[in-house]
Amino acid sequence: MDGTRRAGGWRPDVLxxxxxxxxxxxxxxxxxxxxxxxxxLAGDRPAVLYVHGFIDYFFQTHVAEAVEARGYRFYAxxxxxxxxxxxxxxxxxxxxxxxxxxxxxxxxxAQDLDAAARAVRAEGHERLVVLGHSTGGLVASLWADARxxxxxxxxxxxxxxxxxxxxxxxxxxxxxxDVVGRVAPRLVxxxxxxxxxxxxxxxxxxxxxxxxAWKPIEGFPVRAGFLRTxxxxxxxxxxxxxxxxxxxxxxxxxxxxxxxxxxxLLTTDSVLDVGHITSRAARLGDDVTVVSVEGGAHDLALxxxxxxxxxxxxxxxxxxxxx
Numbered sequence: 105m106d107g108t109r110r111a112g113g114w115r116p117d118v119l120x121x122x123x124x125x126x127x128x129x130x131x132x133x134x135x136x137x138x139x140x141x142x143x144x145l146a147g148d149r150p151a152v153l154y155v156h157g158f159i160d161y162f163f164q165t166h167v168a169e170a171v172e173a174r175g176y177r178f179y180a181x182x183x184x185x186x187x188x189x190x191x192x193x194x195x196x197x198x199x200x201x202x203x204x205x206x207x208x209x210x211x212x213x214a215q216d217l218d219a220a221a222r223a224v225r226a227e228g229h230e231r232l233v234v235l236g237h238s239t240g241g242l243v244a245s246l247w248a249d250a251r252x253x254x255x256x257x258x259x260x261x262x263x264x265x266x267x268x269x270x271x272x273x274x275x276x277x278x279x280x281x282d283v284v285g286r287v288a289p290r291l292v293x294x295x296x297x298x299x300x301x302x303x304x305x306x307x308x309x310x311x312x313x314x315x316x317a318w319k320p321i322e323g324f325p326v327r328a329g330f331l332r333t334x335x336x337x338x339x340x341x342x343x344x345x346x347x348x349x350x351x352x353x354x355x356x357x358x359x360x361x362x363x364x365x366x367x368x369l370l371t372t373d374s375v376l377d378v379g380h381i382t383s384r385a386a387r388l389g390d391d392v393t394v395v396s397v398e399g400g401a402h403d404l405a406l407x408x409x410x411x412x413x414x415x416x417x418x419x420x421x422x423x424x425x426x427x
Contacts, residue, residue, distance in 0.1 A: 112227075114142075118188065118315070119165060125188055128219040134184040135193035136216040138223055140177070141168060147175050150231035150256045150427055151224050154180040155217070157238030157264070157403070159205060159296060159323045161187020163314045164405045170416045176423065177229055181220045183213055183243075187318045204318075208289045208329035210337050213243045214250060221254065233427060235419070237261040237403055238375070242337055245388060249345040256427045258351045258388075259419055261404050262373055264334070265341050266380035268362050278335045281328055289329025296323040296375075297362060303369040304406055312406060347389035350426045354415060355381040356400035356407075371411070375402040393422065 117123035122142040127135050139162055152171050156162055162180035171178040182188040190204050207213070221232055233256050236244030241263025248258045267274050284291060301321045304310040308321065359379070360372030368374070373381075378396070385394050395418050397404055399411035407415060 112223075114140075119163070123165070126223070127192065128216070128223060130184065130193065130215045130219055132212065132215065133193050134212070134215070135189055136184050136219060137182040137188040137192075138220055139180040139182065139188070141172070143172065145172060145175060145177050148231075149175045149177075150233045150423075151177040151179060151227075151229035152233045152235055152259075152423075153217075153220055153224060154178070155234060155236040155240035155244050156180070156182065156186065157240050159301075159319055160237070160240075161315070161318045163312070163319075164403075166412075167405050167416065170420065174420045174424065176233070176420075177224075177227075179220065179224055181216060183216050183240075187315075190318065203290065203324075203327070205324050206290075206327055206330050208285070208333055210243055210246065210333045214247050217244070217247045218251075231256040231427070233257045233259060233423065235259040235261065236263060237405070238264045239334070241265075242334070242341070245341065245345060245347065246337060248347045248349065248351075249388075252346075252348045255347075255349045257349050257423060258347055259423070260351065260353045260385075261415070262355050262376060262378075262400075262402050263353065263381060263385075264338075264376060265384035266338055266377065267335065268359075268375065268377045268380065281331050281335060285328035285330075285332025289327060289332070291328040292325040293328045293331055294326040296326070297364070298322050299363075299365045299369060300375055300402065302365075311408075341384050341387060344387040345389060349389075349391070351385075351388050351392045352395065352419065352422045352426075353381065353385040353388070353392060354395045354397055354400075354404055354418060356402070356404065356411075357396040357398045370401045370406075370408055371399045373400070373402045395422075 117125040168178040241260040356373040360374035404415040
């Protein structure tokens with residue numbers, strides 16, 4: 105990949121081909137990264153901005169191809185400290201080169217989304233849809249709630265609305281983390297089970313060749329400060345948000361065990377509890393549609409067929425009807 109710059113600060117992206125990326129300098133010195141294809145689309149349909157989950161970044165090019173085939177311009181955002189943004193910027197709430205994916209306040213991601221929305225609008229797209237996955241779905245929901253009138257629609261792919269743990273973790277342990285996360289924010293308090301990533305990656309028998317430096321099989325550590333702000337965000341969703349645009353929430357039809365290997369890792373949500381997702385969805389706003397995808401994985405876009413195509417069709421048909 106050469107370093108040739110295009111207009112607006114765009115450069116060739118690591119995905120190769122016609123993919124481009126540009127840095128978004130944020131007010132606190134951090135940097136996020138916006139990604140798109142070097143394509144032209146006619147028409148006045150909204151742009152779609154994708155926001156990834158925890159221990160993740162944008163690599164799902166088939167999602168972009170499906171979205172643009174329907175006439176929606178596609179953009180993706182690698183948040184500060186994730187993927188293409190790791191190690192960039194200064195003055196961020198964490199040292200992104202030391203602690204990838206770590207912040208002590210999810211509210212800082214509003215700066216990332218604000219900057220991305222401005223950049224998309226500057227390219228001529230007045231209407232915007234945000235498509236958020238997992239933690240990105242939680243972040244996008246909070247942002248949409250705080251920015252009334254900003255979005256044409258919000259689409260959530262298996263959003264992380266509750267801790268997939270027994271009550272003792274969702275109650276007493278959360279109270280302890282709230283204290284510890286304030287005084288020792290970088291204390292490691294957990295991690296993600298590696299079997300989900302193993303089932304996905306091509307080096308361990310999966311279908312997807314994502315960058316293991318940015319999305320490692322063993323994940324990044326879950327630190328107290330990060331878990332504290334996530335649990336506080338979960339509580340906000342539980343109390344109810346007021347997202348003023350149409351919302352589509354999609355989840356697998358079934359949950360699977362969240363630890364260890366099992367034969368349905370890719371056909372159930374084996375990261376989150378789909379009951380948590382669907383029950384909390386109703387608290388997002390007054391116009392919420394919930395869709396279950398039979399045979400869907402945690403990231404519905406990475407499900408085996410036919411669930412993958414079902415997910416994309418549900419999203420795009422809903423967008424066609426609502427926006």
